[in-house]
Amino acid sequence: MRRLWAIAGGLALLNVALFGLGWGKRAAAPVVVRPPSDDAGAPVGPALRVGLVFDVGGLGDKSFNDSANRGLQRAARELGLRVETREPAGGADRDAYMTRFAEDGADLIIGVGFIFSDDITRLARARPKTKFACIDYAPRGGPNGELLASDGKPFPDNLVALTFREEEGSMLVGALAGQRAARGSKVVGFVGGMKIPLIEKFEAGYTQGVYSVCPACKVVSAYAGSEPRAFADPTMGRELAMAELRQGAEVIFHASGKTGEGVFRAVSEAGKLAIGVDSDQADEAPGRVLTSMVKGVDEAVFLIAADTQAGRFTGGVRQLGLREKGVSWIDDARNQALVSPADRAVVEALRGRIIAGEVRAPTSMAEVVRP
Amino acid sequence: MDLLLSLLSLSFLAAIVRSTVPLALAASGGLLSERSGVIQIALEGLMVSGAFAGACGAYYGGGALAGIAAGVSVGALLGLGYAWIVVKLEADQIVTGVALNLLAEGLTRYLLKVVFGSAANSKDLDQVSALWSSSTVGDLLANPLVWLCILAAVGVHLALSRSRAGLRLRAAGDHPAAAEALGVNVARVRLGAVALGGALAGLAGVWMVLALRSFSSGMIGGRGYIALAAVIFGAWRPLPVLGATALFGLFRALEVELRLSPAVLKVIPAGYLMTLPYVLPVLALVLWSRRARSRATAPRALGRPLSEGQSAR
Numbered sequence: 073m074r075r076l077w078a079i080a081g082g083l084a085l086l087n088v089a090l091f092g093l094g095w096g097k098r099a100a101a102p103v104v105v106r107p108p109s110d111d112a113g114a115p116v117g118p119a120l121r122v123g124l125v126f127d128v129g130g131l132g133d134k135s136f137n138d139s140a141n142r143g144l145q146r147a148a149r150e151l152g153l154r155v156e157t158r159e160p161a162g163g164a165d166r167d168a169y170m171t172r173f174a175e176d177g178a179d180l181i182i183g184v185g186f187i188f189s190d191d192i193t194r195l196a197r198a199r200p201k202t203k204f205a206c207i208d209y210a211p212r213g214g215p216n217g218e219l220l221a222s223d224g225k226p227f228p229d230n231l232v233a234l235t236f237r238e239e240e241g242s243m244l245v246g247a248l249a250g251q252r253a254a255r256g257s258k259v260v261g262f263v264g265g266m267k268i269p270l271i272e273k274f275e276a277g278y279t280q281g282v283y284s285v286c287p288a289c290k291v292v293s294a295y296a297g298s299e300p301r302a303f304a305d306p307t308m309g310r311e312l313a314m315a316e317l318r319q320g321a322e323v324i325f326h327a328s329g330k331t332g333e334g335v336f337r338a339v340s341e342a343g344k345l346a347i348g349v350d351s352d353q354a355d356e357a358p359g360r361v362l363t364s365m366v367k368g369v370d371e372a373v374f375l376i377a378a379d380t381q382a383g384r385f386t387g388g389v390r391q392l393g394l395r396e397k398g399v400s401w402i403d404d405a406r407n408q409a410l411v412s413p414a415d416r417a418v419v420e421a422l423r424g425r426i427i428a429g430e431v432r433a434p435t436s437m438a439e440v441v442r443p
Numbered sequence: 444m445d446l447l448l449s450l451l452s453l454s455f456l457a458a459i460v461r462s463t464v465p466l467a468l469a470a471s472g473g474l475l476s477e478r479s480g481v482i483q484i485a486l487e488g489l490m491v492s493g494a495f496a497g498a499c500g501a502y503y504g505g506g507a508l509a510g511i512a513a514g515v516s517v518g519a520l521l522g523l524g525y526a527w528i529v530v531k532l533e534a535d536q537i538v539t540g541v542a543l544n545l546l547a548e549g550l551t552r553y554l555l556k557v558v559f560g561s562a563a564n565s566k567d568l569d570q571v572s573a574l575w576s577s578s579t580v581g582d583l584l585a586n587p588l589v590w591l592c593i594l595a596a597v598g599v600h601l602a603l604s605r606s607r608a609g610l611r612l613r614a615a616g617d618h619p620a621a622a623e624a625l626g627v628n629v630a631r632v633r634l635g636a637v638a639l640g641g642a643l644a645g646l647a648g649v650w651m652v653l654a655l656r657s658f659s660s661g662m663i664g665g666r667g668y669i670a671l672a673a674v675i676f677g678a679w680r681p682l683p684v685l686g687a688t689a690l691f692g693l694f695r696a697l698e699v700e701l702r703l704s705p706a707v708l709k710v711i712p713a714g715y716l717m718t719l720p721y722v723l724p725v726l727a728l729v730l731w732s733r734r735a736r737s738r739a740t741a742p743r744a745l746g747r748p749l750s751e752g753q754s755a756r
Contacts, residue, residue: 130563130660137563159562161552161660267713294702298714304563306655307662311458311699314578318449319703330564330659337655341578 120180120381121154122147123173124373125166127185128300129330130159136303136329136350136369140184140207143373151381163300167191174202180380182373186210186270187300189222189233196231197223203385205376207369208270209233211389219389229387234372236392238270239277239433240426241365241399242325245347246281247422248363248401249323251415252345254286261316262293263335265303265328269436271295274327274349274365276434280441284431285418287443292316296331309334317342323362325349336360345410354406362410364402368392395427446704453580455696461577461654463692464592465490465647469670470688471599472643474681476522477674478603479636480616480629480744484540485525486644487667488547493518493645495551498565498658499558507575510568511588511649518645519638521547526637530630533748544667552660565658575653588650595643600681612636616742619749629749644670665721672724676731678740690727695720 124144126137141157148155156178158169166188173181174195179202183192186208196204211219211233221227246260253260260282264271279291294312296302309331313324317338324339325347326332332349333356339346340357348356348364372392379385392398401419403411425431434440449455469486476483493514500513525543529536556562576582583589603609614622615632623629644667651666652658669691677684698719701707708716 126563131561132559132564132566159552159556161549161562292703294699295713297717301661301664304659304661305664306657306659307651307664308699310655311461311696312702314454314458315449315699315703318452318454333657333659334655338578341576341582 119152119154120377121176121178122156122180122182122377122380123170123176123178124155124157124182124184125169125173125188126157126159127187127303127329129304131157133304133330133333134351134353134356135332135348136367137184139351139367139369140182140373142351143370144182144377146370147374147377151378153377153381163187167195170195170204174199179203180205180377180385182376183207184369184373186268193221193223193228193231196228200228200230202230203380204231205234205373206231207234207372209235209389210270211235227388230385231387232376232385233389234376234392235389236367236398237273237394237433238327238365238367238399239273239280239435240394241367241401242274242277242327243281243284243426243431243433244394244401244419244423245325245363245365246278246283247285247419248281248411248415249278249325249345249347250282250284250286250289251418252362253282253289253322256322257320258286258289259320259322260289260291261313261319261321261324262291263309263312263316263324263326263328263332264293264295265297265331266300267295267298267302271327272437273435274325276437276440278325279437280434281422283440283442284422292319292321296328303329303331305331306334306337310338313338313346314342317344323347325365327365332356348402352402354402359409361407363407366400366402368398368400372398393426394423446700446707449700449703450697455700457578457580457583458696458699459689459692460580460583460589461692462695463689464577464589465650465666466670466673466688466691467596467685468592468647468650469644469667470673470677470684471595471681472518472522472640472647473671473674474599474640474677474679474684475612475643476526476637476640477679477745478616478742479612479633480619480742480747481526481529481633481637482536482540482746483637483640483674484537484671485521485543485547485667486670487663487665488540488544489518489521489641489644490648490651490663490667490670491544491547491551492521492648494648494652494658494663495554495565496645497649497652498568501568501571501652502559502566505570507571507653510571510653511646514645514649514652515642516645518648519642522641522644523634523638525641526634530633530637530749533750536746548660551658555658555660563660568652568656571653571656577654588646588653591646592650595646596681596685600685603681613742616744619744619747669720669724672728675741676724676728678731679742680740687727691720691724694723 160166183206189210214220249260296308313335323345326335336356345362350367352364354361473483496517497510497514501510552562559565615629619629673687677687
């Protein structure tokens with residue numbers, strides 16, 4: 073009898089462990105936002121249905137995912153779209169959630185993060201009637217320099233890949249950090265999330281930016297890990313940042329999603345400076361955020377939703393750099409005290425030269441040159 | 444050179460302490476449970492639950508103390524629940540422990556969504572005062588949790604070796620039948636030991652949350668398992684277990700430091716370096732158990748249900 077109870081109890085526990093999350097998901101009702109009635113441009117008929125699946129780090133990372141969510145919520149508000157979001161717990165969830173959205177009849181499915189590349193390509197090929205968009209998609213280079221889908225075949229018409237030239241924005245914030253360091257210890261830091269080519273673009277642009285204003289400066293960099301969890305490990309972010317501060321870093325730039333929270337903690341405890349990423353992160357360590365390298369993820373999500381709504385969706389790769397305002401640096405009232413006019417002039421001049429094509433920001437550490 | 448200077452700095456010492464405290468707390472909890480004869484593979488889940496409860500407590504209770512109270516109580520309650528299932532109902536300890544770990548990971552994500560609106564992250568816990576910070580050696584010396592951790596580790600040592608309760612606990616783990624014959628209520632001793640251990644593991648989770656002033660899912664990152672490895676590596680004796688956690692804490696801090704050194708990275712690729720805090724404990728365990736035949740040092744009745752060896756009921 074006891075044994076029976078034990079087995080029943082164990083099974084019940086296991087059941088909750090495995091399916092506990094499922095209850096929550098089914099209970100979450102879709103967010104339905106009705107279009108304002110006085111909007112003459114509002115489309116007639118059923119509103120466009122958009123499903124968005126978040127990256128590692130999830131909602132509340134105050135960086136990458138939150139930026140995507142802002143864009144989506146704006147689309148819901150201003151365009152009257154029906155939007156739904158999901159936060160995957162692990163790799164298999166991403167595919168499952170997107171498939172579920174497709175089966176439920178979503179018109180547009182957005183995957184937030186490079187990690188969706190393979191799954192979303194396969195899904196897009198299997199479901200040509202549904203539209204797919206992927207932020208930070210990792211395309212493959214073809215033999216003639218053209219960009220192919222991640223499976224090495226030409227892009228399907230129903231998949232748009234949004235990529236950013238992060239190296240350009242990173243170079244600007246690198247130039248800003250380099251100028252500060254030049255007046256101090258001549259050391260700056262970088263904390264990356266997962267070690268992948270995408271994040272190396274940040275590191276390379278940043279390092280080149282530092283060297284462009286301070287050839288004698290040293291950049292200490294480290295990555296939080298080599299798996300997706302590295303974007304959601306603030307404890308590691310804090311330890312890495314503290315180790316970089318020990319080596320004299322004046323400013324630390326992070327490109328690590330939620331992991332960066334630890335970087336902000338470390339710099340505010342040590343009284344040094346950090347540079348935020350993806351969103352304006354000035355609030356993460358008030359008075360201690362030199363600037364943020366913002367990536368227009370919100371804008372991109374909004375635009376894709378708007379294009380789809382208007383019937384203008386086109387597949388392929390869209391690259392957004394400084395020129396397209398896809399990336400930029402924050403220079404506003406909140407960091408005025410930290411950015412001197414002379415520093416700003418140097419950064420703005422560099423921006424002009426990158427846009428004009430006179431300076432090319434490196435996309436990998438191998439391309440970084442010390443003048 | 445930079446590396447060497449860094450390793451000799453007080454700040455590096457602080458890094459070691461920071462990574463050791465949660466391991467030491469959880470390992471002390473695991474030790475209590477295991478010495479009473481109950482395998483404690485659920486340390487990870489207890490830490491996760493304690494951390495989440497700690498975040499909720501600190502957020503709604505207005506500070507670290509409420510967080511600690513919440514984390515410790517949830518850890519104790521879950522420990523008690525686990526003990527009830529494996530001691531009273533005699534369910535398999537490993538299976539139940541693994542289920543608890545899965546449950547904690549999944550349920551905290553669900554509850555995070557309910558409480559904080561995100562399945563991955565809590566809100567920032569700005570209510571936590573500077574008293575609980577752990578950035579420098581000075582901070583750590585002033586942090587009550589550090590002292591509580593030392594107290595817990597030494598307390599477990601003294602209690603096990605010098606007190607009547609400790610003697611009963613050890614008897615329950617080594618010779619439950621004999622203890623039973625001498626009038627010790629073995630089931631009750633085990634329930635108490637596992638619940639107290641759960642409280643300590645919960646506190647370990649709270650430490651992680653207070654250090655960052657936020658909870659994020661997956662933040663415990665296997666530390667519960669490392670703590671369990673420390674219990675085994677320390678051959679189930681309190682002071683060696685404490686030493687083992689310090690050693691594992693040192694590996695972790697060292698690995699972070701080495702990652703910043705281009706010279707080291709040239710020799711050892713980053714990917715291998717990152718495995719250091721996980722591989723070294725395993726390696727240590729293998730070497731140790733070969734040398735000391737640690738089987739002999741494990742509590743003799745570890746993992747065995749009470750009814751085993753008794754006449755059929």
